[in-house]
Amino acid sequence: MWLLQLPSIPKFSTPFLHGGRILRFAPTVTTFPAPLAPCSMSTIRAMKSMQGKVVCATSDKTVAVEVVHLATHPKYKRHVRKKKKYQAHNPDNRFKADDIVQLLKSRPISKTKTFVAISIPKKDSTNNPIDYSASDIGIPLESQQQA
Numbered sequence: 001m002w003l004l005q006l007p008s009i010p011k012f013s014t015p016f017l018h019g020g021r022i023l024r025f026a027p028t029v030t031t032f033p034a035p036l037a038p039c040s041m042s043t044i045r046a047m048k049s050m051q052g053k054v055v056c057a058t059s060d061k062t063v064a065v066e067v068v069h070l071a072t073h074p075k076y077k078r079h080v081r082k083k084k085k086y087q088a089h090n091p092d093n094r095f096k097a098d099d100i101v102q103l104l105k106s107r108p109i110s111k112t113k114t115f116v117a118i119s120i121p122k123k124d125s126t127n128n129p130i131d132y133s134a135s136d137i138g139i140p141l142e143s144q145q146q147a
Helices: none
Strands: 050-056 062-072 080-091 100-103 114-121
Touching: 050 080, 062 100, 062 114, 080 100
Parallel strands: 080 114
Antiparallel strands: 050 062, 050 100, 062 080, 100 114
């Protein structure tokens, strides 16, 4: 009989009784500054540029560029080469197959083209180790010396 004499617990219909947390403070709303006026430059500089090899240049003003990067395999934890092909804008049709180009992100040009292909300057051969010959220094060779 003593079980019937316990005070009854009121039932609340709230989601916080079943493990939810009550927020003590209202979340703050952060406001971002208004976007700047659009500029004439179409490339987006915040995106990382990529380098790749032109694999197909048969379309007009479009090249297919294959970009290769290394990624870690999720199971074996080894580096694996991953390849992806991008369509890039080639306005002057100056790139041919097997050219190395740089891709810059731009506004969408078509359904599949959001990159612009830019040529990479050739590395000059002046970066080789310095090789001084005797004639460069101004010292004549033994064969050039007069006896």
